Amino acid sequence: MALTDTAVRNAKPKAKPYKVTDSQGLYLLVNPKGSKLWRVKYRINGVERKLAIGAYPAITLAEARAARDAARKQLAHDIDPNAAKRQAKVEASIRANNSFSLVAGELIEKKAREGLAEPTLKKMRWFVKLLGTDFGKRPVSDITPQEILHELRKQEKRGKLETANLLRSFISRVFRFAVATARADRDPAQLLVGALITPKVKHFAAITDPAQLGGLLRAIDDYQGDPAVMHALRLTPHVFQRPGEIRQMEWAEVNFEKKVWTLPAAKMKMRQPHAVPLSSQALAILESMRQLTGKGKYVFPSVRTRDRSISENTINAALRRMGYSKDEMTAHGFRTTASSLLNESGKWNPDAIERALAHMVAGSVRRIYNQSAYWPERVAMAQWWSDHLFELRAGGNQCQPGSLQPQSH
Template structure:
């Protein structure tokens, strides 16, 4: 059992004296006071983000009191719960607008736009606005490191490898432009080669067995954090989509009357939009969620502002808080499990399965309306199967599901 850290008192902070070495006085939940040999008293918040240990400076005592330091710690913890990096956000607040990554990128886009098709130029800018600018847009382009770019690509990779590859290519072009125009000296994208898996590895994650699925679903149902995040975790396996695709969903894409979610082509990663039929369980979760977030255009708005969608890192942070790793909810793990059950247990046609899971190699000929009634029925069978797994604790359902 972890050792309980007692909170600091004002008298402890005020009376702390320098020693022969710097030392820390911990207040718990990552906050500590660093007392230096010179007598300085510095507030620091220690945390982990994307698997890395980080340290955030919160100010100097007594200018920043114990109470204010705790407030800053609370704000940083909220940012982490949303999947954001407090240190990165602090950097973004200090940057002169003219030198930011977003400003340089828009300048690059405007310069080369005449060489591209109108559709390509529009799609590229949209991807950058949704998937890159919220994370590094306000940082000075000269301060961006390879690790910052890898963090952006890692988020995208979870959602769709194809989009991550496109963004990686665009980042290389942007930084080469920044070198040419004297904004940066070195191009941090040069070391990104091989940072993404090959396309052949896209569906290579190990399949989850029935007991593992049941344990995951039960753990999610027991999650005590934000309701919006919990709903996202519950819907990901039900809808058979990536967490990143789900987080970008908008209310205008949800048709409660027809019981479908229509993903736009940019999110679906194919030439046409993609229709996800809503099983009864998914419909009920979305109806419940609608009463919480209908003030935003996003089904899953950011915890900080309803003008932006929630980051999938909020889902991963929630999973970590209940002792699970990020990859347990990756769409490809459920696609394999669903494919096996639907083909062997529910006797669903392979054409229907492949079309719904977007596994067909002939995506150019994809018709989002094809087999729609059968796909509705298939998604209901999958949702019922997940309920049955939870109720049975993971025992495999061998019998055919009655129609």
């Protein structure tokens, strides 16, 4: 006989636990201390089992019957209701730790353990901070594309178009990680591809006129300041590398005998190790610096502590003090200067130039070939380039790219 609400309410405790049955396996277990617990009895694979639904009156008779019916549907599909319940608890526990900032923090920590470069990790942390506390507290499973777009539009309104696009990409990475760790079902940021304004490609300002380059090199020679900054500024035109790679140069990476600077993959943008041939001029600059900082880790340590390198914008700040605006010359622009004038010279294989700049060459076979086949040419090119800079600095303004003969390979 089916239970009624009145019968459930009036069921009194006895000296021993007893059952008040409903139908289709549902019953109420009444305990001596007065608690009333809903249970469903079922069989799966020939074994009788019991499913705990909850306590009365928190769970009403109607709700208990609904839970029983749901369990019967699971059984109809060969699903054990108890196993499904345990799985649901696991998923609920996982989803309880699913705020955007927490998931993003786990992703960043994972990438740090995998060896991602510190500047990239720093930018990822900055993205989390940029999104703000309120967004960071939101469960990733609840965040909608509209919420994300609202945050991205804030950056667009400030004119930060590139930041908005990079931020969308970062948010997408966090959601893909959330999906992989069972805390989200989809990546809503992916739906916003094409929704943002595409920023115009910005090129780093660079001097490519030989006469103007000579003037810049003389200004660099006249620059006075912290020795680490002075030497880093003088080395930068010679080695074709990115400003971050130069400022974080370590003495352990420099081999004076072999005349090579070897950068590990973790420091490189393309995550490939890179060797830089050092001209006699570059070696002289480093030798001068070795007398000052050779016992420490960094070639160009911070003036505050030798445990850190000079700061990210140090070389650009020095250029500004020298009178060169950000529209005239940048630290990164020295790479453009070298690329332009070396290509204009017509003396060097374009692939050798690209390899010197540590640009990724398409195609794995060609990439492997470039890492070895062009080394002799790169060694000669590095010395030729430093000699050419010497001529321009000395006032050889009439000297055009290619007027000097490359040294024999």
